Amino acid sequence: MRLGILGGTFDPIHVGHLLMAEMAWEALKLNRILFVPAGDPPHKQNLAKTAAYHRRRMVELAIEDNPHFELCLIDLERPGPHYSVDTVHLIRKQYDISADDCFFIIGSDSLVDLPIWHDPEILVPLCRLAVAHRPGYQPDISHLEKIIPGLGARLDWVQIPAVDFAASTIRTSLKNGQSVRYQVPDSVWRYIHQYKLYQ
Numbered sequence: 122m123r124l125g126i127l128g129g130t131f132d133p134i135h136v137g138h139l140l141m142a143e144m145a146w147e148a149l150k151l152n153r154i155l156f157v158p159a160g161d162p163p164h165k166q167n168l169a170k171t172a173a174y175h176r177r178r179m180v181e182l183a184i185e186d187n188p189h190f191e192l193c194l195i196d197l198e199r200p201g202p203h204y205s206v207d208t209v210h211l212i213r214k215q216y217d218i219s220a221d222d223c224f225f226i227i228g229s230d231s232l233v234d235l236p237i238w239h240d241p242e243i244l245v246p247l248c249r250l251a252v253a254h255r256p257g258y259q260p261d262i263s264h265l266e267k268i269i270p271g272l273g274a275r276l277d278w279v280q281i282p283a284v285d286f287a288a289s290t291i292r293t294s295l296k297n298g299q300s301v302r303y304q305v306p307d308s309v310w311r312y313i314h315q316y317k318l319y320q
Contacts, residue, residue: 122218122222123224124155124212124216124222125151126223127226129156130159132171132288133309133318133319135309137286141279145251151224182309205239206240210247213247213248220246224249225248225249226251226279228255235265249275254283256283295319
C-alpha cells in the first residue's frame with residue numbers, strides 16, 4: 122500500500138489542504154491519505170488553538186465524502202509534544218509499510234523550514250517527502266542537501282493550482298465578520314457558524 126500522510130493543526134481545515142491531498146493522491150498513485158490533526162504541535166505551544174475535538178470534527182466533515190481520505194487520531198490519542206518524525210514512525214509501524222511507500226505531504230514553505238524541525242535527518246530516511254509548490258517559496262535544494270544529506274533523493278514534487286490559503290487568514294477574516302465561504306468546505310463553514318468558532 123502507498124500511503125500519504127498530511128499532518129496539520131487544521132485550525133480550520135480549508136480547501137488548500139484538501140486540494141494538496143487530492144493532487145498528491147493522484148500524482149503519486151497513493152491508495153490512501155491520512156489526515157493527522159496535531160494535538161500539541163511544538164512550534165505552536167504558546168499559541169491559542171481551537172479545542173482538539175472541534176478541529177477533529179472539522180476534519181471529519183471535510184473528508185467524509187472522499188473514499189481515499191481517512192482521519193488518523195494518532196497525535197490526538199497520545200501525550201505531546203508531537204514531532205513529525207515520531208508520527209511517521211508510528212504510522213509506518215501501524216500500517217506495516219516501507220519508507221518508500223510512505224509519503225509525508227508538505228508544502229514548499231515547510232521544506233524551506235525543514236532544517237529547524239525536530240530530527241530532520243531522521244525523518245527524511247523514514248519516508249518520502251511529497252512537496253506541493255506554494256506561491257513565493259522556492260527551496261534551495263542544494264543548500265538544504267548540505268544540511269540534510271540525502272534529502273534530494275527523497276523528494277517527490279506535486280503540482281497544485283496556484284492558490285494560497287492560510288488558516289491564519291481565515292481565522293482573521295472570521296474574527297472580522299468576513300465571509301470565508303468557499304475557502305473551507307460547506308460542511309466546515311456550517312460547523313464554524315454553528316459553534317461560533319473564531320468569532
